[in-house]
Amino acid sequence: MSLSKRQASPSLLALGVLVALVAVLLAWQRPWSSSDSSASSDDSELDARLRSQLTAASAASDPLAWAEGFGPDGSRVAAASWAARLALGVDDVDLTLVSVGDAPDRSDGTRSAVVRVSWSVSDDAVLGAAEEATSTIGARVRSAGDGRAVDLLGFEPSSSSSSPDSVPLWLSGDVTVAGSETLPVVVVAGGDGPGVPGADALAGVGEAQVRALTATSGRAVVVVPPSRDSAGAVLGRAPADLGSVAGVATTLPGVGLPAVVLNPAEFERMDPRGRQVVVTHELTHALTGVVGTSAPTWLVEGFADWVALHDDTAPLATSAGALLTQVAQSGPPDALPTDEDLAWPTSGAAYQGAWLSLVVLAKEHGGDATVLEVYRSVVGGAPVSEALAAVGTSIDELTRQWGDYLVYNASTVS
Numbered sequence: 001m002s003l004s005k006r007q008a009s010p011s012l013l014a015l016g017v018l019v020a021l022v023a024v025l026l027a028w029q030r031p032w033s034s035s036d037s038s039a040s041s042d043d044s045e046l047d048a049r050l051r052s053q054l055t056a057a058s059a060a061s062d063p064l065a066w067a068e069g070f071g072p073d074g075s076r077v078a079a080a081s082w083a084a085r086l087a088l089g090v091d092d093v094d095l096t097l098v099s100v101g102d103a104p105d106r107s108d109g110t111r112s113a114v115v116r117v118s119w120s121v122s123d124d125a126v127l128g129a130a131e132e133a134t135s136t137i138g139a140r141v142r143s144a145g146d147g148r149a150v151d152l153l154g155f156e157p158s159s160s161s162s163s164p165d166s167v168p169l170w171l172s173g174d175v176t177v178a179g180s181e182t183l184p185v186v187v188v189a190g191g192d193g194p195g196v197p198g199a200d201a202l203a204g205v206g207e208a209q210v211r212a213l214t215a216t217s218g219r220a221v222v223v224v225p226p227s228r229d230s231a232g233a234v235l236g237r238a239p240a241d242l243g244s245v246a247g248v249a250t251t252l253p254g255v256g257l258p259a260v261v262l263n264p265a266e267f268e269r270m271d272p273r274g275r276q277v278v279v280t281h282e283l284t285h286a287l288t289g290v291v292g293t294s295a296p297t298w299l300v301e302g303f304a305d306w307v308a309l310h311d312d313t314a315p316l317a318t319s320a321g322a323l324l325t326q327v328a329q330s331g332p333p334d335a336l337p338t339d340e341d342l343a344w345p346t347s348g349a350a351y352q353g354a355w356l357s358l359v360v361l362a363k364e365h366g367g368d369a370t371v372l373e374v375y376r377s378v379v380g381g382a383p384v385s386e387a388l389a390a391v392g393t394s395i396d397e398l399t400r401q402w403g404d405y406l407v408y409n410a411s412t413v414s
Contacts, residue, residue, distance in 0.1 A: 046143055047100050050113065050150040054095040069095070071144045071151035078152075084170035087177050088186075089125025090254070094118045098136065099160070106140075113139040114158050117168060121254055126177055126184050127169075127221050128256025135165040135253055157233050166236030168254055169223065173230070183207045183283075184257075185222045188234070193227025196267045196275075206280035206308075210287050213307050214372065220258045220286035222279075228265035235261055243344055246270070246278045249285035251292065258286035273314070280308035288379065295379050298337045302354030303375045306362075309355065317413050323352040327410035332403035336395070353406075360402045365393050 057069025063082045070078035085093070094117070101111035118134040121127070138158040142151045155171045157164035169175065172188045178200045179185030185200050196202070203222045210216060225231040232239040235248060242248075246266035252259045260282040267275055284304040285291055293300075309319060317324065326349055327333075336357055341350035362371050370391045377387035388394055 043100075043102060046141075046150055047097070049148070050100060050141060050152075051097045053150060053152070054097055054115065058094045058096075069152070071149040072146070073142070073144065073151040074153055077154055080174045081171050084172075084175040087175055088127055088170050089122040090119050090170045091122055092118075092120040092132070100141065104142070108142075110140045110142045110153060112159060113141045114160055115139045115155075117171065119168070119170075119254060121256065125256070127186070127254075128219065130254050130256040133168070133254035135168055136161070137165055137167050137171070155233075157236060157238075164236050166253060167233040169234065169252065170254075172225070172234055179203055179222065180207070182219050183222065183287075185224065187224045188226060188230060190226035190230055192229055193225075193264055194268075195226045196224050196262050196264050198275075199224040199262065199279075202276055202279040203283070205276060206283040207287070209280050209310070210284050210307055213310055213368070214284075214288055216287050216289075218258075218287040218289055220260060220283060221255060222283075223252070223259055223261045224264070225261065226264065228263055231261055231263045231265075245344060247282040249282045249291050258289070258291045260286050273312075277305075277308045277312070281305055284308065288375075290379050293379055296384055297339045297342045298354040298357065299375065299378055299384065301337075301342055301351055302356075302358045303371070305351060305355035306358040306371060310368075316409055320352040320356060320409075321413065322347055323349040323356070324406065324410040324413045327406045328413055332406045332410075334399075336399055336402070353402075356405065357398065357402045360405050361391075361393070361398060363405075364398075364401050365391050 053069040053071065057066055060066035060069065063079065066082050067075055067078035084090070096116045098114040098116055100113040104111045114136060115138075116134065116136045118132060120132045121130045123129045136158055138156040138160075140153045140156065142153060144151050155167050157167060169186060169188070172190075174189040176187045176189065177184055178187065183203055185203050187195060187199065189195070199222065223234060225234055228239045228242060232242055234252070235242075235250065242263050242265075244266060246263050248261050248263075250259055250261060252261075260279070262279070267278075270278070281304040284307045285300065288303075290300050312319065333353060337350040337353045342354065358371050361374065362368055373391060374384075374387045377390065378384055385395060388398065
């Protein structure tokens with residue numbers, strides 16, 4: 001008996017159609033292929049475009065070619081940095097992309113990048129010739145609207161390092177150079193703060209005070225950022241780390257002169273006298289060549305205040321009130337201020353003590369000339385004990401005389 005073929009039932013036909021539809025949908029939607037692959041492709045393109053732009057900017061010999069490396073919306077940053085390059089004598093710039101963030105991390109759609117910058121300074125640069133400098137810094141970038149470029153919108157300390165490099169002055173914003181040949185004043189303008197109004201005049205007075213008392217021929221530069229944040233970027237420090245510090249004498253990459261960087265946030269709190277004392281104090285460090293030396297902190301800080309307050313007419317209760325109050329309550333310190341006493345944060349009493357130790361040195365052992373002799377000798381490398389012995393005293397004798405002076409003057413503080 002022969003057997004005939006069985007016909008497919010309607011339910012089996014429907015199942016076959018359903019299977020075919022599912023297969024088509026799977027092939028179209030590719031659920032096994034993550035959407036991250038598209039994002040990864042976009043990120044790779046952004047990375048490649050940014051690398052290409054930075055390479056082109058590094059080779060630029062004119063402002064238009066330089067601007068092409070910054071993208072359409074980066075033109076303002078490009079113009080400011082090119083002008084700063086010319087003003088500060090910056091040559092041989094090389095910009096290299098280290099990394100770029102995986103996604104925008106701010107509400108404006110920008111993402112962070114890390115860029116290594118190297119540059120040199122011409123021999124006749126206003127800030128002094130310097131060896132080739134390198135900084136690894138942060139940048140804010142965003143895909144340009146045309147999709148064919150990346151906008152480079154600004155520079156900042158790198159967030160990828162616990163101790164970030166400083167942002168070069170010529171990448172910090174609009175730069176104006178004022179002051180004198182021996183003390184240029186670099187004002188960095190920006191939208192994040194007012195800076196320090198009258199900084200040029202403060203620097204001029206401070207320079208005159210230092211030179212009149214010390215006869216130094218040293219040169220330095222004063223840097224005036226627009227805000228605490230900008231000051232931190234120039235110094236390579238978190239803004240919070242500046243605390244109540246109003247000025248810092250330091251060295252900056254690519255700058256051949258000792259630099260004084262001001263903190264505008266603290267200057268806003270000061271009266272004119274206080275502002276001048278700060279500027280003269282920091283200029284004393286910079287102009288007398290003490291930046292980077294190993295001279296004892298009490299002598300370095302005491303001498304800077306000794307210069308800044310040398311002709312001050314304010315009563316001692318104003319200039320040393322914190323220390324004299326402590327002495328009136330607890331007696332004089334057993335020793336001159338230590339490095340720990342003078343480390344930030346400080347009440348100010350330690351700085352007042354360091355200053356008054358040199359007031360006493362002058363009063364008891366030969367006047368201004370003695371203070372200058374001791375300071376120059378120690379900054380030049382001599383031990384403090386040797387320098388004091390050369391003027392007929394010692395640490396022990398100076399400390400005793402200093403304590404007596406404090407006790408006597410503390411009795412007048414009410």
